[in-house]
Amino acid sequence: METHSELGGMNLAFLDVKNITRELLNNNNKKLKIIDNINFSVEKGEFLSIIGPSGCGKTTLLRLISGLDRPEEGQVTVAGERIVKPDVSRGYVFQNGGLYPWETIEKNISLGLEAVQGRNFDRNLVKHFIEIMGLQNFENAYPSQVSGGMAQRTALARSLILQPQLLLLDEPMGALDAFTRADVQNIVFKLWRDTKTTMILVTHDIDEAIYLSQKILVMTPHPGRVKEVVKNDLPFPRKRDSTNFLKQRRKLQEILSFE
Amino acid sequence: MSFSKKRENSSNTSEKKYWKSWNIKWNFFSILSVLVALLENVFISSKENVNNGSYRIFLGCYLIYLVFIYLGGHYFSLKVRLFGGHFAQLNFILGILLCVQDLLTEKFSIFSLPYFVSFAQVLDQINEDKSLLLQSTGASLLLWSLSFAFGTLIGIVLGILIGRYRQFNYWSLPFLKVIGIIPAAAWMPLTMVIFPTSYLAEISLIVLSVWFPVAFMTKGGVENISPTYFEAAHTLGFNEIRIIRKVVIPGALPNIFVGIFTATGLSFTMLVISEMVGARVGLGWYINWAKGTGNYTQVYAAITIMAILFSCIFIVINKLQGTALRWRPTVN
Numbered sequence: 361m362e363t364h365s366e367l368g369g370m371n372l373a374f375l376d377v378k379n380i381t382r383e384l385l386n387n388n389n390k391k392l393k394i395i396d397n398i399n400f401s402v403e404k405g406e407f408l409s410i411i412g413p414s415g416c417g418k419t420t421l422l423r424l425i426s427g428l429d430r431p432e433e434g435q436v437t438v439a440g441e442r443i444v445k446p447d448v449s450r451g452y453v454f455q456n457g458g459l460y461p462w463e464t465i466e467k468n469i470s471l472g473l474e475a476v477q478g479r480n481f482d483r484n485l486v487k488h489f490i491e492i493m494g495l496q497n498f499e500n501a502y503p504s505q506v507s508g509g510m511a512q513r514t515a516l517a518r519s520l521i522l523q524p525q526l527l528l529l530d531e532p533m534g535a536l537d538a539f540t541r542a543d544v545q546n547i548v549f550k551l552w553r554d555t556k557t558t559m560i561l562v563t564h565d566i567d568e569a570i571y572l573s574q575k576i577l578v579m580t581p582h583p584g585r586v587k588e589v590v591k592n593d594l595p596f597p598r599k600r601d602s603t604n605f606l607k608q609r610r611k612l613q614e615i616l617s618f619e
Numbered sequence: 620m621s622f623s624k625k626r627e628n629s630s631n632t633s634e635k636k637y638w639k640s641w642n643i644k645w646n647f648f649s650i651l652s653v654l655v656a657l658l659e660n661v662f663i664s665s666k667e668n669v670n671n672g673s674y675r676i677f678l679g680c681y682l683i684y685l686v687f688i689y690l691g692g693h694y695f696s697l698k699v700r701l702f703g704g705h706f707a708q709l710n711f712i713l714g715i716l717l718c719v720q721d722l723l724t725e726k727f728s729i730f731s732l733p734y735f736v737s738f739a740q741v742l743d744q745i746n747e748d749k750s751l752l753l754q755s756t757g758a759s760l761l762l763w764s765l766s767f768a769f770g771t772l773i774g775i776v777l778g779i780l781i782g783r784y785r786q787f788n789y790w791s792l793p794f795l796k797v798i799g800i801i802p803a804a805a806w807m808p809l810t811m812v813i814f815p816t817s818y819l820a821e822i823s824l825i826v827l828s829v830w831f832p833v834a835f836m837t838k839g840g841v842e843n844i845s846p847t848y849f850e851a852a853h854t855l856g857f858n859e860i861r862i863i864r865k866v867v868i869p870g871a872l873p874n875i876f877v878g879i880f881t882a883t884g885l886s887f888t889m890l891v892i893s894e895m896v897g898a899r900v901g902l903g904w905y906i907n908w909a910k911g912t913g914n915y916t917q918v919y920a921a922i923t924i925m926a927i928l929f930s931c932i933f934i935v936i937n938k939l940q941g942t943a944l945r946w947r948p949t950v951n
Contacts, residue, residue, distance in 0.1 A: 428850050448856035458851040462869035462946045471865060472855030502946040522855070 372440055373401035374558060375425070375526060380434030382420050394420045395584035397434070400577055402560065404525075407552055409561045409569035409592075410577045413616070417584025418562040419455075422528050425560065426452045438526055448476055451519030451527040455534060457511045459503040459518070465510070466490065466499035469517045476522060489517040493547070509540035513547060520551060529561040533568060545571060553596070566616075570608050571598050578615050588615055641704030646689045649707050652714025653682050659718050659726075660739065666728040667737070673746045674739030678717070685710060736916045744920040751905070756924055758900040763890050763932075766822045770829025771882065775875060777830065778837020779867055799831035803889050807896060817897035821890075828889040833878040840874025841867055873947070876940045883936060887929050902928075 377400050386392040395417035402408050410418045423429040425436050427446040436443045438450065446452070459468045469489055473481040490499060493513040503511050512532050519527060529548070533541045549572055552559050563569055569576050570592060578587040590612060594604050657678040660671055688703035717738065723729045725737035745752060777795065780787045803824050810827075814820040848870060852862050894903025902921050909917030 426854065428853070446850070446853040448854065450854065452851070452854040454847055454851065456847070458847040460848060460851075460865070460869070462872070462944075463865070471857075475856045475858070475861055504946065504948040518855070 372437055374404040374406075374439060375402040375560075376437045377401065377421075377425065378434050378436070380421075380424055380431040380436060382417070382424060382429065383432045393583035395424075398584070398586055400586060400589060402558060402575070405556045405558055406575065407559045407561070407573045408575045408577060409563055409573035410579060411563055411566060411569050411612070411616070412579030412584070412587075413581055414564060416579040416581035418564075418579060419530055420584065421579075422452075422530050422560065422562050425526075426450050426528050428452070448472065448522050449525050451522060451524035453512075453515050453519055453527070453529045453532045455531045457503070457515040457532070459511055459515055461503050464500050464502060465495055465506065465514050468503065468514055469495075469521055472518060472522050485521060489521050492551075493517045507540065508536050509544055512536065512544050516544075516547065516551065520555065520557070523555075523557075525558065527557050527559045529559060531562055531564070533565070534563070541565075541568075548572060549597070566609055566612050567600060570594070570605060570612070571600060576612065578612065590615065637701040637705035639705040639708065641692060641700050642707065643689075643693065645707035645711060646685070646692065646703060649710035649714060650682065650685045650689060652711050652718070653678060653685060654714075656714050656718040656721065657682065660721055663722070663726050665725050667725045667732060667740075669725050669737060669740045670743045671739045673742040674721075674737075677742055733913065733915050736919050740916050741919045741923055744916045745923065748917065748920065752902075752920065752924055755900055755902045755905045755921075756928060758898075759890060759894065759902045760928065762818070762821060762894070762898075762901060763825065763886065766825035766890075767829055767883070767886050769822070770826035770886070771833050771879060773826065774830040774833025774878065774882070775837050777834040778875070778878075779841055779863065779871070781834070782838040782841025782871070783863070783867060795831075795834065799834070803828035803885070804892055807893070811897060821893040821897055824893045825886050825889045828885040829882040832881040832885065833875065836874045836878025836881070837871055840871030843874070844870035872943055876936075876944070879936060883933065887925075891925070 377398055380398050381396055382394045383391045384394055398421060400408075410421060412418055420429065424431050425438075425443070427436075427443045427450065430444065443450075460471070463471065466486065470481060470483075470486045473486065490496060493516065495510060495513060495517070498506055498510060503514070506514070515532065532548075533544050536544060545568060548559070548561075551557070552572070561569070561572060573592055576590040576592050578590060579585065580587045592608060594602075594608065598605060657675065660674060660678070665671075688699060688707075692700035692703040721737055721739065724731070724735055725739060777791075781792055781795070782788075806827055807824060810820040810823050811817065814823060844866065848866050849862065852866050857865065890901075891903040891906070894901035895907040898904040902925055906918050906921045909915070909921065
C-alpha cells in the first residue's frame with residue numbers, strides 16, 4: 361500500500377492523474393488501448409469538464425478516478441492517496457442515474473447515509489437535500505414514477521449527502537430534454553458554488569462544459585488522449601448568449617475538429 | 620358483442636383488467652341462465668337418487684349474487700359495473716354449463732354413476748363430509764405451508780450464494796444441478812424409510828420439489844442485476860451484508876417470484892402424491908381413502924376443494940408479488 365507519507369515528497373495537486381493507461385482485450389485477444397498515457401491535475405474546489413467525441417474514453421477515465429476500474433499503468437491520487445477502490449469520499453453520478461428502482465426517492469437518498477452513519481443517520485440532512493433538490497412530495501415515489509430530471513436530482517442528492525471530497529459526474533444530463541437539462545445544469549452549478557465540492561463532469565455537450573467548468577479537458581479517440589486543457593474563466597453566472605461564451609465555444613469546436 | 624383487443628390507452632387499471640364493457644343484456648342473460656339451471660333442477664325429475672338441497676342453496680346464492688351485481692352496476696357503483704359487466708358473459712355460460720351437466724348426469728343419466736357425478740351430488744357429499752373435509756383441508760394447508768416456506772427459503776439462500784459468489788458457484792452448482800433435476804417423486808421410497816416419521820418424509824418431498832426452481836430462478840435473477848447497482852453500492856459505502864439486503868435480494872425478487880410460481884404448481888403435485896402414500900390425514904389421503912371404498916363422489920368433492928384451496932393460495936402469492944414488486948412500472 362502506498363500511503364500519504366510515501367508520496368509526501370512529491371508536490372501533488374489535490375487530484376493527480378499520472379501516466380494512466382487502460383487496456384482491454386478485444387475480440388481477437390489483442391490488447392486494445394482505451395486511454396493512453398493521460399496526465400492532468402485538478403485543484404481543490406475546481407470544476408473540470410472532460411469533453412470529446414464518443415469512444416474517446418471519457419467515461420473510462422472517470423471510472424479510473426473513482427476506483428471502479430484500475431489502470432494498467434500509472435496512478436491516480438486524491439489528496440496524496442493512491443486510489444485502488446471506490447469509496448464514499450468520491451461520489452459518482454451514473455449516466456442513467458443508477459438509482460435503485462425498488463427504493464423510494466427518499467430511501468435512495470438516505471441509503472448511503474445509513475450505510476455510513478448507521479441506523480440513527482441524520483434524517484434532517486435527508487430532508488434538507490430533498491428540499492434543495494425540489495423533491496418535496498415525491499419522497500415516497502419510486503424512480504419509475506418520477507421524471508428524468510427528478511431522477512437525476514435524486515442521484516445528485518444521493519452522492520452529495522455523503523459530502524464527498526470529489527464528485528464525478530458521468531454525463532448526468534445526457535439523456536434529458538433541453539429544458540430539464542438546463543434545470544439540472546443550474547442545480548449542479550449552485551451545488552458546486554455552495555458546497556465547494558471538487559467536481560469532474562464528463563459530457564459531449566460543449567455548451568454544458570463552458571457553462572459549468574473552470575477547466576475543459578479535450579480528448580481525442582483511438583486511443584483516448586488528452587488533446588488540450590482549455591482554461592475557461594468567464595465570470596459566473598455565465599450567459600449562454602454572451603460574446604465571450606460564443607467565442608469560447610468556437611475555440612473548442614476548432615480544437616475538437618482538428619484531428 | 621365486440622371482440623376488441625385489450626384496450627391500451629386506458630389509464631385506469633381496473634378498466635384495463637375488466638375490458639368487456641357493461642351491457643345490461645348480458646347481465647340479464649346471466650341471471651336467466653342460472654335461473655333456468657335452478658328451475659331445471661327443481662322441475663325435471665331425476666333418474667338418480669340425489670339430495671339436491673345443497674345444490675339449490677348454491678344456485679340460489681349465485682342467483683342473488685348476480686341480481687346484486689345487476690342492480691349494483693345498474694344503479695350504484697362504477698366498480699361493480701366494470702367488474703359485473705366484464706364477467707356477465709362468463710356467468711351466462713356458467714349457468715348453461717351447470718344446467719347441461721345436471722341434465723347429462725342426474726336427470727337423464729347419460730353419463731352415469733359411479734364415475735360421473737352431478738355437481739349437486741358433489742356439493743351434497745361436501746356437506747355430508749364437511750368436518751372430515753375441513754380437517755383434511757387444514758392438515759394439507761399446514762403441511763404445504765411449512766414445506767413450501769422451508770423449500771423457498773433454501774432455494775433463495777442457495778440461489779443468492781450461487782449467483783453472488785464464484786467459489787460457491789464453482790463447488791456446488793454441478794452437484795445441485797444433478798440433484799435438482801431429479802423429480803422429487805423419485806425420492807419417495809427413500810424418504811419413507813430414511814425419515815423417522817412419515818410427516819417429515821412428506822415435508823422433505825415437497826421441499827425437494829420446491830427448492831430447485833426457486834434456487835435456479837434466484838441465481839439467474841442475481842446474475843442479471845445491472846452492474847451499475849453494485850458499483851453505486853460501492854461508491855455509497857455499502858458493506859457486503861447491505862449489498863445483499865439492499866441490492867441483491869430486491870434486484871432478484873422479480874425472478875424469485877417466477878421461481879416461486881413454478882414451484883407452487885410442483886408443490887401441489889407433491890403435496891397430493893405424498894399424502895396419498897404416507898399420510899393419515901389431508902386431502903390426498905382423503906382421495907386415496909375414497910378410491911379404496913370406491914366412492915368417486917368423494918374424489919370429486921376433494922378435487923373441488925383443492926381447486927378452491929389452490930386458487931386461493933395462488934391469489935395470495937399474486938398479491939404478495941404485487942406488494943413486493945410495487946416499484947415496478949407495470950405489475951401484471
